[in-house]
Amino acid sequence: MASSALICDTEQWKGLQAHYDFVFCRGEQAHVGAIQKTHLRDLMDDAERCKAMTACLLVDSEYEGIFLDYSRQRATGETMEKLFKLAEAAKLKEKIEKLYRGDKINSTENRSVLHVALRAPRDEVIKSDGVNVVPEVWGVKDKIKQFSETFRSGSWVGATGKSLTNVVSVGIGGSFLGPLFVHAALQTDPEAAESAKGRQLRFLANVDPVDVARSIKDLDPETTLVVVVSKTFTTAETMLNARTLKEWIVSSLGPDAVAKHMIAVSTNLESNVSVCSAVGVLPLSLQYGFPIVQKFLEGAASIDKHFRSSPFEKNLPAILPYSQALEKLAPHIQQLSMESNGKGVSIDGVQLPFETGEIDFGEPGTNGQHSFYQLIHQGRVIPCDFIGVVKSQQPVYLKGEIVSNHDELMSNFFAQPDALAYGKTPEQLHGEKVPEHLIPHKTFQGNRPSLSLLLPSLSAYEIGQLLAIYEHRIAVQGFLWGINSFDQWGVELGKSLASQVRKSLHASRVEGKPVQGFNSSTASLLTRYLAVEPSTPYSTTTLPKV
Numbered sequence: 397m398a399s400s401a402l403i404c405d406t407e408q409w410k411g412l413q414a415h416y417d418f419v420f421c422r423g424e425q426a427h428v429g430a431i432q433k434t435h436l437r438d439l440m441d442d443a444e445r446c447k448a449m450t451a452c453l454l455v456d457s458e459y460e461g462i463f464l465d466y467s468r469q470r471a472t473g474e475t476m477e478k479l480f481k482l483a484e485a486a487k488l489k490e491k492i493e494k495l496y497r498g499d500k501i502n503s504t505e506n507r508s509v510l511h512v513a514l515r516a517p518r519d520e521v522i523k524s525d526g527v528n529v530v531p532e533v534w535g536v537k538d539k540i541k542q543f544s545e546t547f548r549s550g551s552w553v554g555a556t557g558k559s560l561t562n563v564v565s566v567g568i569g570g571s572f573l574g575p576l577f578v579h580a581a582l583q584t585d586p587e588a589a590e591s592a593k594g595r596q597l598r599f600l601a602n603v604d605p606v607d608v609a610r611s612i613k614d615l616d617p618e619t620t621l622v623v624v625v626s627k628t629f630t631t632a633e634t635m636l637n638a639r640t641l642k643e644w645i646v647s648s649l650g651p652d653a654v655a656k657h658m659i660a661v662s663t664n665l666e667s668n669v670s671v672c673s674a675v676g677v678l679p680l681s682l683q684y685g686f687p688i689v690q691k692f693l694e695g696a697a698s699i700d701k702h703f704r705s706s707p708f709e710k711n712l713p714a715i716l717p718y719s720q721a722l723e724k725l726a727p728h729i730q731q732l733s734m735e736s737n738g739k740g741v742s743i744d745g746v747q748l749p750f751e752t753g754e755i756d757f758g759e760p761g762t763n764g765q766h767s768f769y770q771l772i773h774q775g776r777v778i779p780c781d782f783i784g785v786v787k788s789q790q791p792v793y794l795k796g797e798i799v800s801n802h803d804e805l806m807s808n809f810f811a812q813p814d815a816l817a818y819g820k821t822p823e824q825l826h827g828e829k830v831p832e833h834l835i836p837h838k839t840f841q842g843n844r845p846s847l848s849l850l851l852p853s854l855s856a857y858e859i860g861q862l863l864a865i866y867e868h869r870i871a872v873q874g875f876l877w878g879i880n881s882f883d884q885w886g887v888e889l890g891k892s893l894a895s896q897v898r899k900s901l902h903a904s905r906v907e908g909k910p911v912q913g914f915n916s917s918t919a920s921l922l923t924r925y926l927a928v929e930p931s932t933p934y935s936t937t938t939l940p941k942v
């Protein structure tokens with residue numbers, strides 16, 4: 397394939413499409429793809445096929461690895477062959493190698509993509525511009541380790557001589573969601589929780605002053621460290637939130653306290669913000685200690701190794717974790733996937749005639765079942781990722797119950813994918829003597845794809861593995877579509893329009909100027925907003941009442 401050609405013009409893409417889709421000619425159905433003629437119910441009858449569509453990342457025994465079952469995908473052996481051919485046409489192997497070699501695959505920003513380097517072992521070599529970046533990564537990690545040890549031992553004292561036990565991490569987007577996901581998960585791990593005893597880690601992302609109030613509620617500035625996390629230090633929300641918390645510290649402890657109560661973290665590497673860089677590693681190390689965070693990084697590195705070296709058919713690549721610990725996985729993947737792959741043009745700037753990116757959302761099971769699963773079962777077809785954990789971190793068994801609480805949770809994890817795949821036919825309902833008028837309502841068409849990921853447990857190591865699996869899956873999607881997954885120009889337009897609005901709000905509030913330069917809809921919304929006096933004067937500092 398020529399470098400600027402689109403993947404959809406290749407024979408391999410067209411072959412896959414014909415295999416999957418209906419083809420219409422002048423409004424008439426001219427061809428029905430093989431996949432459209434099959435139902436998951438029938439595909440699932442083929443035990444050999446099901447066995448072939450699994451992959452396991454072994455640790456030391458058959459059961460101690462992450463296990464992926466993708467047999468509930470609407471795919472046959474032939475589909476997989478076609479997908480691998482498509483991967484060849486998209487030069488997937490070469491692109492993955494380029495990522496690992498540190499080539500500048502983010503061509504619109506002339507940057508390497510170095511998240512793999514962030515968790516590489518000390519002796520690995522990953523070059524950017526001819527320079528091995530791994531020693532620099534480890535240099536930063538060593539400093540974080542040292543600082544977190546000083547901080548956690550109580551030797552780092554605040555302005556009034558007290559040691560600091562609370563951390564508020566100020567950052568947004570990639571400088572927030574990854575660390576939040578890992579924090580939410582680690583919190584539930586007994587070893588990590590023990591290590592974090594008596595400490596608090598909070599996040600402040602939204603520029604909404606209500607979020608400021610929430611983030612510092614019941615915290616004492618005397619015992620709090622504010623960590624400002626940003627790759628660019630130009631993000632409006634983060635900068636304003638940082639100034640606000642600075643004011644919170646200064647108004648209570650005086651201006652000299654800032655040196656002891658505020659630090660800034662950035663990432664020097666030309667990579668996207670990643671939870672594996674200092675932006676995640678520092679706040680998480682302050683809370684849990686560096687060794688636990690390093691375990692998380694090692695988990696991610698184990699997947700990096702597996703991803704690079706395993707054949708595609710055995711490679712582990714929405715999001716329904718049957719684990720409360722993973723409650724922030726979906727929001728994190730939402731950012732990772734939708735910001736990386738929501739693109740309209742190819743890496744060479746050619747308009748794409750097909751849609752890229754997926755809409756990701758999710759909620760831990762079983763909460764999701766009582767919310768949007770209705771739509772998943774009988775409304776739109778939404779491919780689902782079910783994520784389950786073999787060993788619960790908090791086992792509960794009540795005498796007299798037929799199963800443990802974790803077994804109860806996992807019963808749902810095992811049942812839901814089959815409900816989606818098989819559905820329920822009118823014949824079955826007739827057999828159950830369901831009244832005729834309810835048959836259409838109680839029918840489930842099935843044939844809804846999902847995949848199941850079973851983790852042995854959920855320690856820092858597996859949390860790292862899970863993160864890396866999603867990161868690589870998103871990169872592979874982007875490589876196949878032929879887009880640049882590593883830039884995010886799509887967020888710029890809204891930012892620059894907000895800047896015009898900000899100026900206009902200032903001009904109206906402070907200089908009394910009328911709203912101008914906007915269309916009639918925006919002008920009237922702004923006028924309505926400005927018509928109400930702000931409850932506090934503009935000329936004095938006001939902090940949330942907490």
Ligand SMILES: O=P(O)(O)OC[C@H]1O[C@H](O)[C@H](O)[C@@H](O)[C@@H]1O
Pocket residue numbers: 567568569570571625626627628629630631634669735884887
């Ligand atoms: O880390 P920062 O530079 O403050 O950026 C925070 C966020 O800003 C933008 O929204 C980018 O699209 C995100 O990728 C980034 O994570």
